Amino acid sequence: MARRKNPVLEADKALQKEGEKQALLIHGAAAIAMFRHWGWRKNRILDMLDKVEEIWNECAKDIEHSMIEMCEKETGIEIQCGDGKTWKDLHYLNHKVDPGRMTPAKWIYMRRQQMKWMAPQVVAGILLALHRKCGFGYERCARVYAQICEIQQEYNQDPQKVAAACLEETNVRIRDKIRRK
Secondary structure: OOOOOOHHHHHHHHHHHHHHHHHHHHHHHHHHHHHHHHOOOHHHHHHHHHHHHHHHHHHHOOOOOOHHHHHHHHHOOOOOOOOOOOHHHOOOOOOOOOOOOOOHHHHHHHHHHHHHOHHHHHHHHHHHHHHHHHOOOHHHHHHHHHHHHHHHHHOOOOHHHHHHHHHHHHOOOHHHHHHHO
16 A cells, blocks of 8 residues: 655645755856856855855744845845735745644645745845845846846746756856755
């Protein structure tokens, strides 16, 4: 008899997989953008990615703050996912919103909703790192974000193609940086 899968664990795994996909896609595109448009080379790109990792670790230690919240508070940039909602409305991005009792069904639903917010959270980490490390403000962050989006489109939103292009252009093995986290 086959073991029945645990839907809560499956939802957690799906969210983690989406996070890894978005990190590969966005970090790779950001590295290419910094190389092409800002003249950064490998070591500077790696330093930025190290700063992103440091910020993610900081965020992970404090359950009261999300990456998107931290980005908005420090840069003034509010990142959304395009569905008209803000992080302020969602308990998994704003600890002040009470989710009520988390039944397994609510947990699974929450994880599915969080998947839509993975890309914005990864972008928030990049922008926050650029702000903290290089003093980027709204205008430069907006330019970098537009450049990231252009590069993602250039490679048809394919994380594998972006990772290959990142290695070829910048000599940064983005996959190795993501796996380290």
